[in-house]
Amino acid sequence: xxxxxxxxxxxxxxxxxxxxxxxxxxxxxxxxxxxxxxxxxxxxxxxxxxxxxxxxxxxxxxxxxxxxxxxxxxxxxxxxxxxxxxxxxxxxxxxxxxxxxxxxxxxxxxxxxxxxxxxxxxxxxxxxxxxxxxxxxxxxxxxxxxxxxxxxxxxxxxxxxxxxxxxxxxxxxxxxxxxxxxxxxxxxxxxxxxxxxxxxxxxxxxxxxxxxxxxxxxxxxxxxxxxxx
Numbered sequence: 001x002x003x004x005x006x007x008x009x010x011x012x013x014x015x016x017x018x019x020x021x022x023x024x025x026x027x028x029x030x031x032x033x034x035x036x037x038x039x040x041x042x043x044x045x046x047x048x049x050x051x052x053x054x055x056x057x058x059x060x061x062x063x064x065x066x067x068x069x070x071x072x073x074x075x076x077x078x079x080x081x082x083x084x085x086x087x088x089x090x091x092x093x094x095x096x097x098x099x100x101x102x103x104x105x106x107x108x109x110x111x112x113x114x115x116x117x118x119x120x121x122x123x124x125x126x127x128x129x130x131x132x133x134x135x136x137x138x139x140x141x142x143x144x145x146x147x148x149x150x151x152x153x154x155x156x157x158x159x160x161x162x163x164x165x166x167x168x169x170x171x172x173x174x175x176x177x178x179x180x181x182x183x184x185x186x187x188x189x190x191x192x193x194x195x196x197x198x199x200x201x202x203x204x205x206x207x208x209x210x211x212x213x214x215x216x217x218x219x220x221x222x223x224x225x226x227x228x229x
Contacts, residue, residue, distance in 0.1 A: 023050055024199035034190045049198055113211040122196075122204040123166040130193035131160070131173040138180030149179040167194070 031046040043060040109115050135152055139145045156175045163169075 024197070024202075026051055026198050027195040028198050028201050030192075030194045030196075032190075032192045034188070036189075037187045038185075049201075111212075112208075115211070118204070118208055118211060120166065121207075122200075124168070125200045125204070126167040126194050126196045127170050128163070128167045128192065128194050129170045130191065131169075131171070131175075132192070133174070133188070133190045134176040134178070135188040136178040136180050136185060138183055138185045140184045142181050145179050145181055149177050152177045 026049070028047065028049045031044075031048075033042070033044045035042040041060065045058045047056040048054070112118075133156055135156075137145065137148045137152055139148055153175075156177070160173055160175070
């Protein structure tokens with residue numbers, strides 16, 4: 001018979017194992033929202049994990065196109081088991097920065113063993129549970145409005161077709177394009193909700209790390225891409 005103190009140790013160990021198993025099967029939820037109405041923009045991305053104990057939110061309050069650059073005003077907020085952090089910053093993306101980013105990505109991808117295969121395997125574990133995308137478009141001319149409406153429908157259906165090849169669609173996507181014949185206008189509102197198991201996310205991260213380790217400069221290349229401008 002197990003001694004009295006050892007029984008409590010065993011019970012505590014079983015509770016910890018059960019708690020870890022519950023965490024591993026819990027979902028990581030990704031929420032995305034985008035709204036554009038005239039000159040007003042609102043982009044928000046949220047991540048929630050471990051039943052909401054871990055949270056991260058990125059919100060872009062304004063998106064200004066000026067010349068060859070895009071100016072962003074970002075609001076970042078993270079929560080981890082009761083501790084929260086906030087940060088606001090202004091950023092600017094120009095042609096040079098985009099080209100540098102593309103070159104960095106190419107180098108990092110070349111140093112990562114079979115990156116495309118890893119991306120497909122990871123996306124296959126993602127469940128898309130909600131997809132809504134409604135838009136209104138008008139040019140002031142009936143013929144051009146009809147053409148713009150048809151073009152928007154093509155963009156949306158193509159996007160969904162490509163997306164369905166990589167992730168699992170769990171709900172019927174809701175897509176809408178409204179032509180506005182009376183005046184020039186463009187508004188769009190998009191939202192989606194996706195989930196991936198916490199355990200699957202961790203395993204995918206470990207697999208990526210293993211692939212990076214196979215190249216001497218793999219980790220350094222990705223660190224440069226993600227954390228340096």
